[in-house]
Amino acid sequence: MGLRVARLRRLVLERLMRYYRFLSEGRGRRPAPTVTSAEIADALDIDPTQVRKDLGAIGLLGMGRVGFDACEICRAIRIVLGFDQPYHAVLVGAGHLGTALMAYARFSQYGLNVSAAFDTDRRKIGHLVAGRRVRSTRTLASYITRHDIRLAILTTPVEAAQKVTDRLVAAGIEAIWNFTPTRLTVPPNVFVRNEHISLGLSELAYHLTHLDVTRR
Amino acid sequence: MGLRVARLRRLVLERLMRYYRFLSEGRGRRPAPTVTSAEIADALDIDPTQVRKDLGAIGLLGMGRVGFDACEICRAIRIVLGFDQPYHAVLVGAGHLGTALMAYARFSQYGLNVSAAFDTDRRKIGHLVAGRRVRSTRTLASYITRHDIRLAILTTPVEAAQKVTDRLVAAGIEAIWNFTPTRLTVPPNVFVRNEHISLGLSELAYHLTHLDVTRR
């Protein structure tokens, strides 16, 4: 109950995700039903205070010198992040990255069901990719409306990204998980989460070229 | 010349990368050799002041009412981020994601050359993946030392991540691009960049479950 959720910020949500993963899989056979903020913090390289603040933000209270009930944390996070209210998604762009994402079965643990894949490549259409039949993007709009699809995973080439996005929006999509290195323009009622992988290269290249041997 | 580089922070580096991509590919046939901070800002959805600060941080000066020299920006960013000093990398874990990354040819534009792939799966070893022969991870250490490999791209399953990391570190790797949802423990002289894709799910799921219709 309770569980006030006052507009959680992105970083908080991401940390909650990490706490959840740690508690549900991460720690080895540690049968303790209770966990301290310090234990989580150590494992995840976060400040213990931060952990307490985050858990407090979703209404969880720890106990005196015992810590938090691990199950209760998991349950609360599942509720807050909505893992127990599964939603359907389509994936557009059945290339290597798209295949990788569909093959990552664990997404269903977090409520995400990828129910179909779409592509424009005739050689792929009709074939199976990661166990799902690839459909033509021409059928995209009707599929979305028919199957109550709320999220689209965008793994097309850059050139096609905005065009596909426009069609997704027109079909009434609610959110887009964008893996293309593009800023998509969408109406304000569509939520976009960008996953710009190649941004990581900037940091890596910078370190490799400048901080050669002299890292602090 | 000049180009003082005083410990640029991660967010600055990532924005520089975005500026670079926008200037080198992004804007359509706009022959203007000069670009204003507002133009960049609009295209990338960033505050114009932020753009000027970032460019100033790498020693670039704009001109009065003209803006910045686009070529000069690109050149400066290439120098700062080290795109012109190529370095070699290996990829460990030739699964779907690994294949996707190797197939993404554009990395070489940013100085990154993936020169070999490794895996433990006997069925993959010896075969070609994205044009590169997959080798046994047993040969990993010797390959790294022999070929002056500085970066490792980690796309193994979670279970193998830390074990592989230890071997990479022992072989003298300088940086790791970690795509596994794990916090790697490494000595302080090894740089790790985490690319935790599934963290995006937290934000997406949260929005889909809570902000159903009522997005501001």
Added chain:
DNA sequence: AGGCAATCGTGATGAAAATCGCATAATGGG
């Protein structure tokens, strides 16, 4: 039972990042 040690909750502090406001400089038109 009573003190000790561990853990929490939270207000205060500090650091980092983003944004604002305005003086300044350069360009182009009249």
Added chain:
DNA sequence: CCCATTATGCGATTTTCATCACGATTGCCT
């Protein structure tokens, strides 16, 4: 040649995020 316009540069401010410090609470040990 001068002025209005449009950019920049940068100090000041605000906002966000992380950390610290400390009182309060709870279980454990003797």
